[in-house]
Amino acid sequence: MNASISIGLGHHVHVQLTRGVLLHINPISTPPNSQSKFPFLFSLSSLSSLSTTTTQLRAVRGRRVAASMSYDKQLAAAKKAASLAARLCQKVQKALLQSDVQSKSDKSPVTVADYGSQALISFILEKEFPSVPFSLVAEEDSGDLCKEESRETLHRITELVNETLATDGMNDISPLSEEDVLKAIDNGKSEGGPHGQHWVLDPIDGTKGFLRGDQYAIALALLDEGKVVLGVLACPNLPLASIARGGQSISGDGVGCLFFAQVEAGTYMQSLDGSTPTKVHVTAIENxxxxxxxxxxxxxxxxxxxxxxxxxxxxxxxxxxxxxxxxxxxxxxxxxxxxxxxxxxxxxxxxxxxxxxxxxxxxxxxxxxxxxxxxxxxxxxxxxxxxxxxxxxxxxxxxxxxxxxxxxxxxxxxxxx
Ligand SMILES: Nc1ncnc2c1ncn2[C@@H]1O[C@H](COP(=O)(O)O)[C@@H](OP(=O)(O)O)[C@H]1O
Ligand SMILES: [Mg+2]
Ligand SMILES: [Mg+2]
Ligand SMILES: [Mg+2]
The missing domain is CATH 3.40.190.80 (D-Maltodextrin-Binding Protein; domain 2)
Incomplete structure (x- = not known):
């Protein structure tokens, strides 16, 4: 894992990671073409004792050092997982049958797509990062699915997950069993909290909108030391053009947005079909x-x-x-x-x-x-x-x-x- 810090040349800086690990950085050892201010890359993975992923670096002499951590790999995995889940959800929404709808104990509707999306994303993320402890805070759990009357539903969810994985050319993955699906869903039981990294997932946010054929989102974020450091929102029914005046017709061209953001790196939007991302900004309206x-x-x-x-x-x-x-x-x-x-x-x-x-x-x-x-x-x-x-x-x-x-x-x- 890489962290980059910017310091002036000629400064010897002790950098203390918030978990108490001390690094001594000697800028003289940097490449000769370095500028006086330069992004200074050092490999945390080379320190075997270091499992921390904190982004907060403090100079020991009390001087704050600008520090930023790249979550590029996690962001790429999150975009891929959310896009695939969106495909699964679109398929279900198209063929939405009454029998796909169940009722959770809190009376909010939950569909095979909610479970399928959670299983798929949980499975992909865990597979992408095998060397880090996997922690996922997600909305659904397998409680109701384990009941005898849900056998067919579980079968359908498993089929959907496997079909979606297969369409992405992930042929190296052997099909998931029903047990694998239940396990992937229940990996979402983490409590999150202020330490370490935790994925945060709403496999379908706006289930009621999903059932009505309206807006919904697959919402995936990463927490690091209690802060949200990246987020992806897949919105399959959101027009690429503005909905400023309530124009949200979901038929026709130009529908399906993927928003993504990484801390200190801005927010981008692309089409769910994979157009070039464009940077987006909130409105500048003051009145x-x-x-x-x-x-x-x-x-x-x-x-x-x-x-x-x-x-x-x-x-x-x-x-x-x-x-x-x-x-x-x-x-x-x-x-x-x-x-x-x-x-x-x-x-x-x-x-x-x-x-x-x-x-x-x-x-x-x-x-x-x-x-x-x-x-x-x-x-x-x-x-x-x-x-x-x-x-x-x-x-x-x-x-x-x-x-x-x-x-x-x-x-x-x-x-x-
Ligand atoms: N009584 C309530 N008050 C506020 N939010 C509620 C609610 N009951 C359910 N929700 C949450 O509102 C979310 C949808 O928000 P919105 O109204 O913006 O579409 C639901 O997400 P899910 O659809 O993922 O269950 C659910 O978590
Ligand atoms: Mg819900
Ligand atoms: Mg929600
Ligand atoms: Mg939800």
């Missing part, structure tokens, strides 16, 4: 009157009343754009709208897989996401996000006025009850 906002299609997931009150306070003229899933974060990252608001009912606990990938896609495109009190989102607390009231996302310029309108509106609503 709330020109802003438009996204929210859940499902009123049960987010109060449309509260968002309406906030929009009126801000002077927003455009009607809300209501779509399912983290496709909202993707659309926001390319400036289709300016604001995303989410206010679940009291007591609802947000899960990290519903936001991790979307969060970095927007943040690397220049946006900000906080809870309704303005606190940053903390993905290091395990499977849940601990937050106050809701989630708001916008650009840097609009955030202060959005936050003010949110807080005033929450107070007003509370006092009118």
């Amino acid at each position: 709330p009157e020109e802003a438009s906002f996204f929210e859940s299609y499902e009123a049960a997931h987010s109060s449309h009343d509260l968002s309406g009150l906030i929009a009126r306070k801000l002077g927003v003229k455009a009607p809300p754009v209501r779509i399912d899933s983290q496709a909202k974060y993707g659309a926001l990252s390319r400036g289709d709208g300016a604001i995303y608001m989410r206010f679940p009912r009291k007591g609802y606990r947000e899960k990290i897989w519903d936001h991790a990938a979307g969060y970095i896609v927007v943040a690397e495109a220049g946006g900000v996401a906080t809870d309704a009190a303005g606190n940053p989102l903390d993905f290091s607390k395990g499977r849940y996000l601990d937050l106050d009231t809701g989630i708001i996302v916008t650009n840097q310029k609009l955030m202060p006025s959005l936050l003010k309108a949110v807080q005033e509106s929450i107070k007003e609503k509370a006092s009118s009850l």
Whole structure:
């Protein structure tokens, strides 16, 4: 694994990795063509005792050293896994049969595609990185699938996973058994947390949208030491062109987006068919009157009343754009709208897989996401996000006025009850 740091020539720097390993870097040993400021590559893998992947490097003499870690390999694997899963989901959505729908104990719908997508991504990621401990925090588990009445469903999921792997020319992989599929799904039971690396997966975010034939996303992120360091959002039904005015017809050409972001490397979008990626940015709008906002299609997931009150306070003229899933974060990252608001009912606990990938896609495109009190989102607390009231996302310029309108509106609503 490589870390790169920039320091001036002639400085001897002791760099201490946060887990206490001390490296002495002598710039004299760098190649003769080095500039006075240069990216300085050293191989962490050459230190056998070093299993850490931390990106936080501190100079011992108290001087901070700019440090960045490349997650290129993980990003490539994540894009490949999410794209394949998207193919699986598209196939199921096309032929969506009533018998594909099951009910989980929490009454949210879960389909063979949710399980198939999770099994496929879990399997691919574990295979790609055999030498690192594999940790996955994912939404689904095999509990219901292990029941006698689910035998046929499990068979169908296994078939789907194997067909999808075969279409990608992964012929070196022997077909997965039903047991392999259950194991891959249950690899998603990790608790996450502030240490080490954890993949975070929502195999289908917006299952209700998926079932309606609307928007959904395959959302995959990587946490390193509690921070989201990369994210991929595959949105098979999202038009490549802007949906600013609610234009989200999913038929015809130009549908299917793949957003991806890596920490300190920006956000890009390409078509799911594999076009050249283009860099995307959140909108530069500063006047709330020109802003438009996204929210859940499902009123049960987010109060449309509260968002309406906030929009009126801000002077927003455009009607809300209501779509399912983290496709909202993707659309926001390319400036289709300016604001995303989410206010679940009291007591609802947000899960990290519903936001991790979307969060970095927007943040690397220049946006900000906080809870309704303005606190940053903390993905290091395990499977849940601990937050106050809701989630708001916008650009840097609009955030202060959005936050003010949110807080005033929450107070007003509370006092009118
Ligand atoms: N009562 C509730 N309040 C807020 N979010 C909820 C909810 N019930 C379910 N959700 C979450 O909302 C997600 C969809 O968000 P959106 O409304 O933006 O499409 C669901 O993801 P899944 O579809 O992956 O289960 C689910 O985790
Ligand atoms: Mg769900
Ligand atoms: Mg979800
Ligand atoms: Mg889901």
